[in-house]
Amino acid sequence: MEARNITFIVTKDCQLACKYCYLVGKNEKERMSFDIARRAIDYILDHETAFEEESVVWDFIGGEPFLEIDLINQICDYLKSEMYRRNHHWFNSYRFSFSTNGINYDSEKVQRFIEKNHEHLSIGITIDGTEMKHDLNRVYKGSEKGSYQSVVRNIPLWLKQFSNAATKVTISSADIPYIKESVLHLYSLGIHEVNINCVFEDVWNEGDDRLFEEQLMQLADAIIDGVYYEDYACSFFSENIGKPLDKILENQNWCGAGRMLSVDAAGNFYPCTRFAAYSLRSKKPIIIGNVYDGIDKNKLRPFLSLDRTTQSRQECIDCEVASGCAWCQGENYDAADTNTIYQRATAICKMHKARVRANNYYWNKLYRKLELEGMREEFEANKPKSNDVIC
Amino acid sequence: MIQYLIILLDETSASFCHYDNPKKERCLIPLEVLRQGIRFGMMENLMIQYVYPDYELPEEYKDVIESIDHSKIKPLADDADVLVLDAPQEINADKPVVLRIKKQDLFALTDAVAKMLKSVPRLNVVLTDVETFTDEDFETYKKVLAGFSTEVKKLYVEGKSPQLNLLTDRMMLSQMNNCGAGDTTITLASNGKFYVCPAFYYEDEADSIGDLEHGLDIKNKQLYKLGYAPICRHCDAWQCKRCIWLNRKTTLEVNTPSHEQCVLAHLERNASRELLQNIRKHGSFLPEQEEIKEIDYLDPFDKRDTWQ
Known part of the structure; x- marks a missing residue:
């Protein structure tokens, strides 16, 4: 609705x-x-x-x-x-x-x-x-x-x-080493839905993407090995991210x-x-x-x-892992070279790519496990939902 | 690509477009700035357009001005290439005339404006209060355009070929033909700085896009291009001025027109459609031009759900 x-x-x-x-x-x-x-x-x-x-x-x-x-x-x-x-x-x-x-x-x-x-x-x-x-x-x-x-x-x-309450977690540079333990901690408190995102501001340091990827890989292992995936959700892992986007058919603005x-x-x-x-x-x-x-x-x-391609650089339009790469129109405006909402801030680029790599790992590992256990269909029918909440 | 350089010769240079020039004190562009501006224009292969004040320039300026091919936009008739008027006049001119006018004056002086069509080769009517149009004004404007259309058709049937930007431009175009500020045209002010157009200078002198010393620095320059204007690139009111300054004034974005600008342009487009059909009833006319299609909207923004 x-x-x-x-x-x-x-x-x-x-x-x-x-x-x-x-x-x-x-x-x-x-x-x-x-x-x-x-x-x-x-x-x-x-x-x-x-x-x-x-x-x-x-x-x-x-x-x-x-x-x-x-x-x-x-x-x-x-x-x-x-x-x-x-x-x-x-x-x-x-x-x-x-x-x-x-x-x-x-x-x-x-x-x-x-x-x-x-x-x-x-x-x-x-x-x-x-x-x-x-x-x-x-x-x-x-x-x-x-x-x-x-x-x-x-x-x-x-x-x-x-x-069914969900919590929202925000990640900036200093938080990266604590991502895995934090999500598991929230699960242990009884929170089944953890919506989590990296800040859009340009706060990232050299090497943060690798640390972030490593944390997400560890989190993926913990969720899968601990069988949390049956009842708990973490918005970092989504099947819909990391795909190219069609310039015409998938040209909607992300932000509302x-x-x-x-x-x-x-x-x-x-x-x-x-x-x-x-x-x-x-x-x-x-x-x-x-x-x-x-x-x-x-x-x-x-x-x-406003649409996606008009505000994006060619690099973003051609990006092979574009889906799920979010932006905040307010941050775009705040960071733009002129007073415009039509210039997409890309400070999050490396973090998104790191997320996509860990996300691919998560789904490949999870589905292989479920297939071996004959549980994939049941999981797909009942999988817990999360929201890609960004602001 | 930048093709035109507008040079404001004086702080009181005449406005030839939607904006008003608020400056009242005469102050000529320094000769050295003028020379450097001309030099910049030569090096960048730009066509120079001088905008004059309403008084005679000193001789030393005339010599510098004539050192490059150019056109003159002037509020005085003498040697202007484009003559700018702030009210309809009985005039016999062999050059294009820009008539800047408020809506109420246009509505009240329709006959006087129509009369000018007979005595000038081209009349550009520029409304100076576009942002104030109401639904009632749109209805009146539609009637005013119909009146102009009758007059233009009559002249065409008589074998003449008057040009009125509001009606005849769309008939002859096959693609967008807009003002081009920031895309094809830039402005040099007396302080030696470049601006998107004169209106940007008069509104805020700090809002420059480079200077003679360091060259052009147009940030987000793609936003001045049609392809980066989501509403305009879906539009076929090709005669629309697509005024970048009005865009920013009304919507805060240089690439987004106001509802009022869009509706006015579409009323003109639709009037052009009818004019083209009516002229063609009297014989072949612009045979290479396609019919202007009938559409069911006056603001392309209202059709955004159908854009791809």
Whole structure:
């Protein structure tokens, strides 16, 4: 089912100061007011024909969204009542989605909110793996203290409430040696779906691709030898990656920027959160409208007409392992030589190729094992799913 | 490939396109910069187009200007190759005329504009407020084009061959013919720096694409080419100016036109289609040109699901 993703940047504050965080402009001042949220909702619901997707994901991000649980509760109540009052086609076809650091997951207010909205909730808690790996990056603001213990204590409650919950892991250069043990650690915590990706920013050092490949090979062996593949998924391993892409038939843009909508505390609309000022290192924000004047459709046209080949270098167009090589439109814009979204950043190139090699190894080894055991058909019918979540 | 070099001879050089020149204080391009610009043009095999202010230049400039083959874009009639006007005039000219005009003036002065078709070999009507067009304005524009079409057809039937960019260009084209800023054309300003077009200079002097000392440095230069413009490369409104400056102003990308630019170009395209059909009712006309197809859209962006 096609869903529209609409994001409220409810706060730019967070308890943590993760070292890989792309949000360079986090602060304690920019908190959304209910008036701005209400205006955004009214604009969106007033323009039903412009938002014709069958369903909607109302996404709440920060900073740390649960720092604003009172506001979120008020917004969600208003959304429900307005979708009902207007007999909007999204009524009963909506989700409230959260990516949280998990620190105050067990607070009374958050728990009351979960109980009230459970049927329509998706909550992802970010935990990066082992304590060492997690605390390498996910440290408290103003100190080097890691946040692992504050998060891991809430994992059992989270898994009890959301048995199919998935976590998202982000890899930058310093994390590479810990990938295998981290994924296995997350499995041991009872998390069955680990969505994991390398950051798109140009953070990689010489030789990182080889280290990365080695870690993934070790992870592949561990998953296959430990028979984790039956019940657990890791998005690094996907049968669909590492193939050439047809210039014409497979020319779609990877990123959904422009088909999403974000609104911040000032009431500005963005094609995706990554185009807000606090996400950008070196470029001006791309504002496509605001809650008072609505969306300037002309500013969406570049996003909605963007395709893969127009933004790619010839090397990428001709790449024999192109499928699954992702990009973030916001990072492309931030890293581009001019103010354009039409220049693909390629900092991730060597890491993708390393992933493809390890991925090929994984599937060759797994399928050979399953064939020898006569289990391949059964596996293919029941294999666990993961998402190639990239942002 | 860059083929044309526009040289702005003065800070107050006339605008000949969609942009307005906000500069009011006269300040000639330094003679040395002009000389170096000409030298650059010679070395790169560029056709030079000088854009003049509305006053007479000093003699020493004239000598330098004449040191290379060129064309003159001027707001004064005397020796211009292209004459630029900011309002319709009763004029008898043997050179192309650019008429810069706002939509309301065009709508109100349709007859005066149509009259100019009889007295100039070519009339380029340039709307200076494209981005402000509303659905109502589109309807009015369609009627204005129909009025021009009647006048042009009448002249053709009389054996004359007037040229009006909005109507006759599309009939005669077999591929895109756009402004070419950043692709085939660059601009040299008085500070010795190159710009995508004069509008980029007037908007932000820091937005240069190189200078005389270090040469051209056009970053992401592919984005000025048709093949890297997803909407335009699927379009057959070949007469469209595809204004790079308006693109960036309205959509923030040099390769993406606004809805308004696309609809205007398609209203012109469709009016050209009808004009071609009507002229052909009176005999053979442009026999090598194919019919312009009937289409069911005014903005190619709306058909993006059908692109391959």
